[in-house]
Amino acid sequence: MIWHKETTIPKIDLLVLPGGFSYGDYLRCGAIAAKSPIMNAVKKFYDDGGFIIGICNGFQILTEAKILPGALIPNVNQKFICKDQDLLVTNNTTLFTSGFKNNATISIPIAHHDGRYFLTNAELQELEQNERIIFKYKNNPNGSTGDIAGVSSKNNRVLGMMPHPERAVDQDLGSVSGLTFFRSIITGF
Amino acid sequence: MTSEETTFRFKVEVVLKNGVLDPQGEAIKQSININRLGNVLEAKQGKLFELSVSSKNIEYAIKDVEKICSDLLTNSVIEDYKYYEVSE
Numbered sequence: 007m008i009w010h011k012e013t014t015i016p017k018i019d020l021l022v023l024p025g026g027f028s029y030g031d032y033l034r035c036g037a038i039a040a041k042s043p044i045m046n047a048v049k050k051f052y053d054d055g056g057f058i059i060g061i062c063n064g065f066q067i068l069t070e071a072k073i074l075p076g077a078l079i080p081n082v083n084q085k086f087i088c089k090d091q092d093l094l095v096t097n098n099t100t101l102f103t104s105g106f107k108n109n110a111t112i113s114i115p116i117a118h119h120d121g122r123y124f125l126t127n128a129e130l131q132e133l134e135q136n137e138r139i140i141f142k143y144k145n146n147p148n149g150s151t152g153d154i155a156g157v158s159s160k161n162n163r164v165l166g167m168m169p170h171p172e173r174a175v176d177q178d179l180g181s182v183s184g185l186t187f188f189r190s191i192i193t194g195f
Numbered sequence: 196m197t198s199e200e201t202t203f204r205f206k207v208e209v210v211l212k213n214g215v216l217d218p219q220g221e222a223i224k225q226s227i228n229i230n231r232l233g234n235v236l237e238a239k240q241g242k243l244f245e246l247s248v249s250s251k252n253i254e255y256a257i258k259d260v261e262k263i264c265s266d267l268l269t270n271s272v273i274e275d276y277k278y279y280e281v282s283e
Contacts, residue, residue, distance in 0.1 A: 034270055041267060070270065077272040079211075084218055124215060124273055149216065 023064025036066030082149030
């Protein structure tokens with residue numbers, strides 16, 4: 007666990023920015039966290055080719071830090087949505103998704119108020135052309151551009167996603183799609 | 196604040212860019228029109244910030260405000276901003 011006030015990252019294989027409500031999501035979701043002391047080290051870790059996952063608030067922080075494109079804004083219906091979502095795996099060539107079949111439908115829950123992924127048309131085209139859209143919602147719950155639920159960085163080593171794979175790791179939780187996700191990462195290293 | 200510095204007060208207005216769907220603005224517009232308060236074609240909801248900036252002159256204060264706006268108060272992907280100096 008690395009505290010937000012720290013300024014260095016120890017030698018690690020994978021950095022995970024988890025969900026939550028950093029700094030109360032004041033100003034904009036993830037905006038103040040993106041300026042916290044550890045973030046310079048996170049940017050350096052990214053520049054050096056480190057693997058990073060941002061889940062929910064972690065994804066919001068990565069967009070605010072400009073490590074990933076676009077922005078996450080309030081859901082179109084202005085409501086907090088906590089619900090299982092059917093997702094389409096649209097790129098299974100990443101470290102994070104190699105255990106899934108391409109175009110497989112998987113089930114992972116979302117739990118957010120600010121999950122509408124906004125991109126300009128030019129950015130959307132760029133992501134599509136370079137196969138950087140990793141997950142899509144089958145039934146868009148929040149108004150995200152292009153039904154996008156997860157995207158990768160240019161070098162495919164950073165993944166940002168609003169759904170919570172860590173909440174889909176046991177049949178008692180309703181789905182084990184998250185297990186495949188985390189096993190992909192372990193197998194891929 | 197050092198003895199050579201003066202306090203300058205600013206207001207910063209932030210709104211969503213054109214093309215970013217604003218459901219809050221849309222709901223406000225509908226309420227205005229349904230209640231016959233006016234015939235509003237578009238309504239946007241934004242944010243207002245008030246900043247008191249200590250600086251040696253107005254030019255430096257404006258430079259600071261510009262940086263505060265672009266680096267923290269707004270996200271250029273979704274928002275536009277403008278700021279102006281206000282008297283006490």
